[in-house]
Amino acid sequence: MTQLNVKPTRAGSRILALGAARGDVDVVNDELVGPIDSSDEWIRQRTGIVSRKRASKELTIRDLSVTAGREAIEKAGIEPGQLGAVIISTISNPVQTPSLASIVGEDLGAHLVPAFDISAACAGYAYGIAQADALIRSGTAEYVLVIGAEKLSEVIDPTDRSISFLLGDGAGAAVLGASDEPGVSESVWGSDGSKWDTIHMTNTLYDMRDAGAPWPTLRQEGPAVFRWAVWEMAKVAREVLERAGVEPGDLAAFVPHQANMRIIDEFAKQLGLPDSVVVARDIETTGNTSAASIPLATHKLLEEHPEISGGLALQIGFGAGLVYGAQVVRLP
Amino acid sequence: MAHTQDEVLAGLAELVKEETGIATESVQLDKSFTDDLDIDSISMMTIVVDAEEKFGVKIPDDQVQNLVTVKDAVDFIVGAQSE
Numbered sequence: 001m002t003q004l005n006v007k008p009t010r011a012g013s014r015i016l017a018l019g020a021a022r023g024d025v026d027v028v029n030d031e032l033v034g035p036i037d038s039s040d041e042w043i044r045q046r047t048g049i050v051s052r053k054r055a056s057k058e059l060t061i062r063d064l065s066v067t068a069g070r071e072a073i074e075k076a077g078i079e080p081g082q083l084g085a086v087i088i089s090t091i092s093n094p095v096q097t098p099s100l101a102s103i104v105g106e107d108l109g110a111h112l113v114p115a116f117d118i119s120a121a122c123a124g125y126a127y128g129i130a131q132a133d134a135l136i137r138s139g140t141a142e143y144v145l146v147i148g149a150e151k152l153s154e155v156i157d158p159t160d161r162s163i164s165f166l167l168g169d170g171a172g173a174a175v176l177g178a179s180d181e182p183g184v185s186e187s188v189w190g191s192d193g194s195k196w197d198t199i200h201m202t203n204t205l206y207d208m209r210d211a212g213a214p215w216p217t218l219r220q221e222g223p224a225v226f227r228w229a230v231w232e233m234a235k236v237a238r239e240v241l242e243r244a245g246v247e248p249g250d251l252a253a254f255v256p257h258q259a260n261m262r263i264i265d266e267f268a269k270q271l272g273l274p275d276s277v278v279v280a281r282d283i284e285t286t287g288n289t290s291a292a293s294i295p296l297a298t299h300k301l302l303e304e305h306p307e308i309s310g311g312l313a314l315q316i317g318f319g320a321g322l323v324y325g326a327q328v329v330r331l332p
Numbered sequence: 333m334a335h336t337q338d339e340v341l342a343g344l345a346e347l348v349k350e351e352t353g354i355a356t357e358s359v360q361l362d363k364s365f366t367d368d369l370d371i372d373s374i375s376m377m378t379i380v381v382d383a384e385e386k387f388g389v390k391i392p393d394d395q396v397q398n399l400v401t402v403k404d405a406v407d408f409i410v411g412a413q414s415e
Binding site for chain 2: 046221223231
């Protein structure tokens with residue numbers, strides 16, 4: 001019987017470089033409080049957000065993705081043609097096909113490179129890292145570009161008090177490459193579709209077409225999401241540390257999805273992280289950018305704390321689905 | 333062993349103090365968590381999770397919105413203990 005050829009597997013992968021692009025407009029709380037009958041203090045106290053980055057009309061999700069992706073490719077020191085895959089996680093691409101990844105890949109010069117989008121909301125970047133690591137370790141790809149990209153300002157309702165005022169726009173990118181020493185741990189990832197309506201869109205495209213429903217926007221059950229995001233995700237975080245063979249004191253940084261400062265603070269408290277671990281709090285001035293939030297926050301942490309470069313970071317995404325994904329990564 | 337209503341009230345008041353800094357004597361049965369004690373939904377959920385652990389009960393998400401007053405919470409916890 002003919003034996004099929006397969007590529008040899010590799011020991012591991014690691015993140016070689018990151019890239020970041022944020023919306024070009026700072027939207028402060030006072031600009032949003034009118035339609036939700038609220039105040040700057042109310043938003044700060046409940047979310048920790050002072051302002052969020054949003055993209056002006058001309059600045060598209062494609063533009064944000066290309067800017068972030070180009071930075072990551074250049075810093076990784078590779079040519080776009082060397083990429084073995086381009087993966088973009090997004091829930092705000094304005095068309096269902098073609099994928100944002102194929103267009104952005106082409107824009108970046110990754111002609112003929114496999115490219116696809118994934119839909120895993122705020123866990124999307126962690127899902128992308130898990131897939132990139134698997135593609136590299138399997139020998140399928142030598143380098144993979146992962147981008148989390150969102151223009152969430154297009155799917156908000158100014159009168160919504162549940163989630164809209166949290167949201168921002170941006171793209172964060174990572175280039176991963178083969179590594180003799182694993183720089184991405186086993187991922188702990190999963191989904192719980194029984195809680196699909198905890199974070200959701202208000203209606204479908206069919207509702208718009210057939211019943212004149214308004215433009216779909218995001219909603220969430222805030223308190224239920226808070227409980228799940230802190231106490232259930234703390235279990236996931238502990239599990240990923242255990243599987244990776246890493247103690248909390250071994251970490252240089254903790255980068256949870258930037259959902260809400262109250263979630264970040266309570267999450268860090270539940271994990272009992274030592275003071276030596278830097279906690280990402282990019283949400284204060286960027287807002288919640290869903291799939292983009294972890295790479296954007298990591299990118300900023302590395303600028304503010306260059307000493308953590310080469311250290312270990314625990315990253316965990318969680319959101320609509322419900323879905324979650326986490327891994328320990330070695331920082332570029 | 334099941335806690336009495338007074339024990340649950342005292343324990344709950346401690347949890348409220350830990351989360352919000354509100355004095356335990358302010359946490360009385362007729363007080364509303366939102367209107368009287370000014371506890372927001374996120375702090376309320378933290379208190380709920382802490383209460384589950386302290387009293388060994390389950391307080392489902394869809395029940396939390398029904399816990400308007402301190403008495404609602406105390407009664408729910410006392411009742412859930414006996415289940």
